[in-house]
Amino acid sequence: MPPEPRPASSFAIELPTALLARVRAGDRAAFEQVYRWFERPVFTLALRICGDRDEAADVLQETMLKVIDRIGDFRGESPFWGWLRQIAVNEALMKLRRGRRHADELPLDDGFEPADDLAPPPPAAADAVLLQRALAALPANTRSVLWLYHAEGYTHEEIAALMQRTASFSKSQLARGTRRLRALLDPETSPQTEAAHA
Template sequence: MCDAFGPRRIQGDVSLSSSFAIDVPEALLRRAQRGEASAFEQIYRRFERPVFTLALRLTGQREEAQDVLQDTMMRLFDRIGDFRGESPFWGWLRQIAVNESLMRLRRRARQGLAEEADDEALESQDLLLPPAAADAALLGQALQRLPDATRSVIWLYHAEGYTHDEIAGLMGKTASFSKSQLARGTRRLRELLRIETEVHPHA
């Protein structure tokens, strides 16, 4: 398994990676744990973008990603006193954001809502991927065209560094489910990327 913030390859030079590994000064954490509003605001500003980006990658919808951001931060404020520094702060907060995102996906599945990303999300690649090159943008667009569960498995495995057992626990599935979604999604991504690169040969 790679480092939690390191990329895993999908195809050729195209990879997924989580771009955020933010340190939080211990003094700032202590102030927040004492209930200082200004400290909470600083932490919110530090993690607003990475939490939103992760939520948007998993849910595929900006409105839901914004809701996940707010819910995650509310849980953070409620539970920050439980953080003991035994793991990186972003890893701890990221787990809350992942749980909130997957909970919304389960709710969406129960309600039978379509698994299609909205147009605004598809047009927001600058928020989601480093301004590397066109192949990264094409990968982002292809990811949004996958079903919710498949996209979630791919992102959690490749970008966030979760194992299949960990993904299974998060999603209430089996490790075999995670592996099959990863294999199926990777094949589909390759198909989509071939199509996109043929349509945009100079990308």
């Protein structure tokens, strides 16, 4: 069975060459247009990783300030959106590391072995409010792995590099996080079943 295609990132917005040239030249109106195009994906990614709207707003601002400061570093060897997304991910993970208010990840001592071929979260995850609540209930690093893997299409190796961990850490957090997310989103799951997975 062929592997499922990676999800398209919400950042996958093509930036016209002329608009990019105007941004490089310091055209404020051009940058404001770029800001409007990428505001929602940057904020959403930051919210999913940080779990806090105020922190996500800070990440959005820091990301866009870095884009202004570093626009000269963008060489055009990859899509602009990929370059901007990398800045946003780095800013969100830095904010997460500075916060460290919650347990970082789900425990590894429950005897659960991660599957290599993990299914995405259940259909209830399509409900944005339910998904937000369920993600907010997960530990920060677990939530970050889930979002980077399922929504942004990062590989375990890429996540490991971003989080300064191993690929097996990413795989185990994905497996445990997906299982916990399923329990939180599935109305058929009893409280006792969820408690057994805690």
